[in-house]
Amino acid sequence: MAISASENDIRKLQQKAAQLRHMLVDLVDSAGSSHIGGPLSACDIVTALFYRFMNFSRERADDQDRDRFVLSKGHNGDLLYCVFADMGFYSYEELLREFKKTGGRWGEHPNRLYNPGFECSTGSLGHGLPLALGMAMAAKLDKRNSRIYCLVGDGELQEGSNWEAIMCAAQHSFGNLVLIVDKNGAQGTHLVSDLCDDSNLAQRIEDFGWEVHTVQDGNDMFQICEALERLYADEGAVYGRPKCLILQTVKGKGVDFMEADPANWHAGSFRNGRLERAHGSIEVWLERELKKSAPMRHREMEG
Amino acid sequence: MAVVTRENDPAREMGSARFAANDMLFELARQNENVVVMTCDNSQEGTPLYRFSQEFGERFIDTGIAEQNTVGMAAGLALSGKKVFCQSFASFLATRAIEYIFLDAAYNHAPVVFMGTHSGVTAPVSGPTHFALMDIAYMRTMPNLTVIVPSDPCISAKVMAQSIQWPEPIYLRLPKGVEPLVYLGDVDVQIGKSILARPGKDVTLIGCGPMVYHCLCAAKRLAAEGVDARVIDMHTVKPIDKEAILCAARETKGIVTSEDHMITGGLGSAVAETVSADVVGGIRVPVIRLGIPDCFPGQCENAEEIYERCMCDKNAIYVAAKAILEGRSL
Numbered sequence: 001m002a003i004s005a006s007e008n009d010i011r012k013l014q015q016k017a018a019q020l021r022h023m024l025v026d027l028v029d030s031a032g033s034s035h036i037g038g039p040l041s042a043c044d045i046v047t048a049l050f051y052r053f054m055n056f057s058r059e060r061a062d063d064q065d066r067d068r069f070v071l072s073k074g075h076n077g078d079l080l081y082c083v084f085a086d087m088g089f090y091s092y093e094e095l096l097r098e099f100k101k102t103g104g105r106w107g108e109h110p111n112r113l114y115n116p117g118f119e120c121s122t123g124s125l126g127h128g129l130p131l132a133l134g135m136a137m138a139a140k141l142d143k144r145n146s147r148i149y150c151l152v153g154d155g156e157l158q159e160g161s162n163w164e165a166i167m168c169a170a171q172h173s174f175g176n177l178v179l180i181v182d183k184n185g186a187q188g189t190h191l192v193s194d195l196c197d198d199s200n201l202a203q204r205i206e207d208f209g210w211e212v213h214t215v216q217d218g219n220d221m222f223q224i225c226e227a228l229e230r231l232y233a234d235e236g237a238v239y240g241r242p243k244c245l246i247l248q249t250v251k252g253k254g255v256d257f258m259e260a261d262p263a264n265w266h267a268g269s270f271r272n273g274r275l276e277r278a279h280g281s282i283e284v285w286l287e288r289e290l291k292k293s294a295p296m297r298h299r300e301m302e303g
Numbered sequence: 304m305a306v307v308t309r310e311n312d313p314a315r316e317m318g319s320a321r322f323a324a325n326d327m328l329f330e331l332a333r334q335n336e337n338v339v340v341m342t343c344d345n346s347q348e349g350t351p352l353y354r355f356s357q358e359f360g361e362r363f364i365d366t367g368i369a370e371q372n373t374v375g376m377a378a379g380l381a382l383s384g385k386k387v388f389c390q391s392f393a394s395f396l397a398t399r400a401i402e403y404i405f406l407d408a409a410y411n412h413a414p415v416v417f418m419g420t421h422s423g424v425t426a427p428v429s430g431p432t433h434f435a436l437m438d439i440a441y442m443r444t445m446p447n448l449t450v451i452v453p454s455d456p457c458i459s460a461k462v463m464a465q466s467i468q469w470p471e472p473i474y475l476r477l478p479k480g481v482e483p484l485v486y487l488g489d490v491d492v493q494i495g496k497s498i499l500a501r502p503g504k505d506v507t508l509i510g511c512g513p514m515v516y517h518c519l520c521a522a523k524r525l526a527a528e529g530v531d532a533r534v535i536d537m538h539t540v541k542p543i544d545k546e547a548i549l550c551a552a553r554e555t556k557g558i559v560t561s562e563d564h565m566i567t568g569g570l571g572s573a574v575a576e577t578v579s580a581d582v583v584g585g586i587r588v589p590v591i592r593l594g595i596p597d598c599f600p601g602q603c604e605n606a607e608e609i610y611e612r613c614m615c616d617k618n619a620i621y622v623a624a625k626a627i628l629e630g631r632s633l
Contacts, residue, residue, distance in 0.1 A: 064384070112411065122406075130407070138339075168366050171367075
């Protein structure tokens with residue numbers, strides 16, 4: 001399938017993802033320590049959504065027709081804080097000053113009252129998907145064209161409420177709902193497979209009546225964009241089955257020492273010289289991504 | 304507005320706060336196209352919610368036996384501008400889905416109206432799994448959440464009507480079936496303001512839900528002995544009407560509370576907290592709290608039998624009031 005994102009578009013998104021990674025690393029360092037492995041694994045899909053696919057911007061943040069993003073894994077709020085700073089909701093300097101500080105507006109988990117850009121306050125796992133279902137139903141009732149994207153972690157899917165929601169969404173054909181699983185394979189203290197084998201996750205969700213797409217490299221911008229475009233390539237898709245995108249990602253993606261030890265980088269700090277190394281590693285990662293040759297279809301489009 | 308109560312009504316007319324709330328749902332939905340109603344497998348043919356589904360189609364959703372998802376969805380709908388009425392058994396809605404009410408609705412300021420039905424022991428044959436006896440305690444600890452326990456159909460209907468404009472979530476606690484009507488004619492109902500069901504100067508009886516009628520019956524018996532008991536219908540348990548409680552504490556010799564809920568954490572606790580916090584006023588009055596004691600009350604054919612066995616019924620209220628007036632412990 002030919003996709004509309006040109007190679008140049010993809011390169012810009014890769015650069016944006018690197019910029020957000022640099023911001024994220026400095027943000028975590030400003031607080032001493034914070035969640036970092038998950039935000040880095042989710043960084044590329046979040047970049048693609050906010051900078052290319054979603055009908056959402058600072059100006060449209062209150063528009064009823066906007067697309068909505070629900071961060072079910074609220075402990076990755078730091079990534080979205082950087083996105084919303086970059087989109088102009090507030091300055092990055094304010095964020096650095098107040099993140100996880102006493103009396104500051106930005107905490108470890110997002111609060112929609114104090115943190116512009118968020119649709120809802122999250123933090124306890126297993127809440128985002130039910131909330132997103134409600135938003136999807138409201139959009140359908142109002143005959144609005146908005147789509148609802150909900151980002152969950154793979155460990156989070158151990159919460160039973162997700163499966164209540166997965167059954168309900170299929171029953172009511174919430175085709176405007178996209179469940180995005182950041183399948184980085186590691187949860188708070190363990191590898192996901194150590195606690196609850198989910199190797200057949202795609203099959204499970206498909207068996208519940210969903211349309212499921214797996215992205216083999218969930219940190220590859222070409223593959224992400226292709227998968228996101230495929231979701232609504234068919235105009236009727238919004239009325240069809242709910243969609244699920246399973247992204248095989250790497251926890252800590254872009255920072256070499258985290259990628260090498262993902263189970264230990266759910267949260268952490270950049271003390272002891274790690275900060276410089278992390279920034280350097282992100283640059284190396286970006287160079288490598290930019291040099292990755294585009295799949296044939298992109299090269300054809302570029303002419 | 305003068306309040307006329309029915310404890311002297313020989314006809315003992317009955318009514319249902321739950322049916323009245325559901326009747327109001329139809330009116331609200333006809334007036335406001337943003338009204339959405341949700342339930343968890345409670346819309347079989349013949350029920351008010353079934354009729355609602357027939358009239359309003361896609362504005363009704365029965366999400367199945369899945370309270371967590373239902374409450375989360377309700378909050379998501381509300382955050383998208385819908386006025387959501389989410390109805391299920393109080394025991395499951397307010398206990399199983401408690402974190403979803405706490406975070407998705409209360410923390411997120413999502414103005415959902417949670418209608419917890421079959422409250423207290425009003426489904427007496429179902430037994431402890433279906434009793435809702437901790438819900439007031441749970442709900443009243445939540446910021447942003449208003450807790451209402453109507454004693455009479457006119458209160459549940461009026462609260463429903465007012466809830467459309469209410470900016471925060473509400474927990475409306477509704478008994479299963481038909482109960483004795485409390486009021487004759489119209490009553491002024493304001494969320495957060497108690498109703499003086501009977502004026503009195505000797506002792507104060509405060510109830511909510513079905514126990515308001517029991518308080519009135521106890522007051523009638525006390526009146527026959529020359530005791531002038533005040534009866535307060537505390538339909539809003541949170542935010543509680545502190546002024547009415549403190550006036551009662553100042554003007555009468557003590558307070559008896561009764562509720563179809565565990566003694567711990569409910570209406571009685573809220574009243575006692577209010578009285579005990581009155582440092583400046585210097586109030587020193589006894590507060591006797593009646594309700595379900597620290598046990599699992601077993602199944603029963605009739606809720607009244609449980610109230611009697613658990614000693615929170617009209618007789619127990621009478622005995623507690625006498626104890627206060629005679630200055631002895633129960």
